[in-house]
Amino acid sequence: MTSTARLLVSDEPDDKIGQEILGKLDHVSIVTYDPNQSALSITQQSAAIFLPPYRGSHRPIPLVRQISNLKMVQLLSAGTDEYASHVPSHVVLASARGAHAGPVSEWVLSAILAQFRQWPTLVRYQDQNTWAHRKFHADTLAGKRALIVGAGAIGTAVAGLLNAFGAQSTLVASKARNGVSAASDLPTLIRGHQVVVITAPLTDETRGLVGPDFLAAMDDGALLVNAGRGAIVDTNALVAELRKERLRAALDVTDPEPLPPDHPLWNVPGVIISPHSARTVPGTNALCYSVAAEQITAFLAGERPSNAAR
Incomplete structure (x- = not known):
């Protein structure tokens, strides 16, 4: 994939660092979205890569089926079980394994x-x-x-x-x-x-x-x-x-x-x-997005991301 790929990234405060990290990648265009919204705009629907937010990553699950050009879902969690049944089989599903x-x-x-x-x-x-x-x-x-x-x-x-x-x-x-x-x-x-x-x-x-x-x-x-x-x-x-x-x-x-x-x-x-907060310390979201950037870079180069679940 050599043309510019649209990355759909959360616009919440915890994800600003993600926009910064991913925005430095070659051949990408960052499109933000609200994880609490129920519908995506035409531009958002055309994204190729979708990233759920750092916190409350389950919230935008219903949005997945609205993304018509979806090629990859990149999670910030260590596992992929939360999204596995909601992502079409032809779409690459990758985690941020290692960041946590x-x-x-x-x-x-x-x-x-x-x-x-x-x-x-x-x-x-x-x-x-x-x-x-x-x-x-x-x-x-x-x-x-x-x-x-x-x-x-x-x-x-x-x-x-x-x-x-x-x-x-x-x-x-x-x-x-x-x-x-x-x-x-x-x-x-x-x-x-x-x-x-x-x-x-x-x-x-x-x-x-x-x-x-x-x-x-x-x-x-x-x-x-x-x-x-x-x-x-x-x-x-x-x-x-x-x-x-x-x-x-x-x-x-x-x-x-x-x-x-x-x-x-x-x-x-x-x-x-503790309330599912083991990873929640300063800097973890940056670690997660850094791993996500590596996975996305590999995908855009035509390679299988190392954290791909399928």
């Missing part, structure tokens, strides 16, 4: 440390003006074993951070490769790990993967950390285990999401929840 590794792995480490060092308990004592010496039981990461389900950029980054704290990681992906076990081996891998981290994408194979049997196989007192997708974990099964106080959890994603105010997950013991 730093921020999300940092969140995973912070969540593990918060639970191991009992910060939620300490904050509650602080709210009561209580000097909680010897009133809580902290633990250390040193010498612990972590099972990381999802051996992409995020999972690999998590393993690196845990290694620095003296923890040993077992990485699992859909297929085995050097230093990485296959998902088919999971039933024999779960026991013996004090931390289980989910960084896998949501697929037909991973949906409901962490169900009653998986949770039952986890060691007593083990910590489940989900930074992947909420639907990978069976929420009802997790609530049951947390109510028994056999497991602990740290969740950035839930099923359903957003989590309703009256959902039992809010009030079971041993869980901390």
Whole structure:
């Protein structure tokens, strides 16, 4: 594709950096749109490449079918499951895989440390003006074993951070490769790990993967950390285990999401929840758009983008 390609880019404040980064590419013309609008103009409909916004990327899904010249949908997320069923099969669908590794792995480490060092308990004592010496039981990461389900950029980054704290990681992906076990081996891998981290994408194979049997196989007192997708974990099964106080959890994603105010997950013991915000730190949107620019550049050069899902 050598002629000028129209890129449909969100006009929201978080996406201004995207307009700047993408505007520097050769053979492109930036056309902005409002992700909350219900209809596109003729000019917007003629775009070849569509980019959902950095925040609330699901909002413009209905607009996809209005883009008559659509050749590529470039997401800013690490996965493509949100758009996969809405993008025609002949259209390239690519993610910003790799951009989130730093921020999300940092969140995973912070969540593990918060639970191991009992910060939620300490904050509650602080709210009561209580000097909680010897009133809580902290633990250390040193010498612990972590099972990381999802051996992409995020999972690999998590393993690196845990290694620095003296923890040993077992990485699992859909297929085995050097230093990485296959998902088919999971039933024999779960026991013996004090931390289980989910960084896998949501697929037909991973949906409901962490169900009653998986949770039952986890060691007593083990910590489940989900930074992947909420639907990978069976929420009802997790609530049951947390109510028994056999497991602990740290969740950035839930099923359903957003989590309703009256959902039992809010009030079971041993869980901390963040609102799907693991990646949300300064500079992440620029990282996402930089990866998007690389994918789009490859596409415009007639190559298959490295993050293309199909």
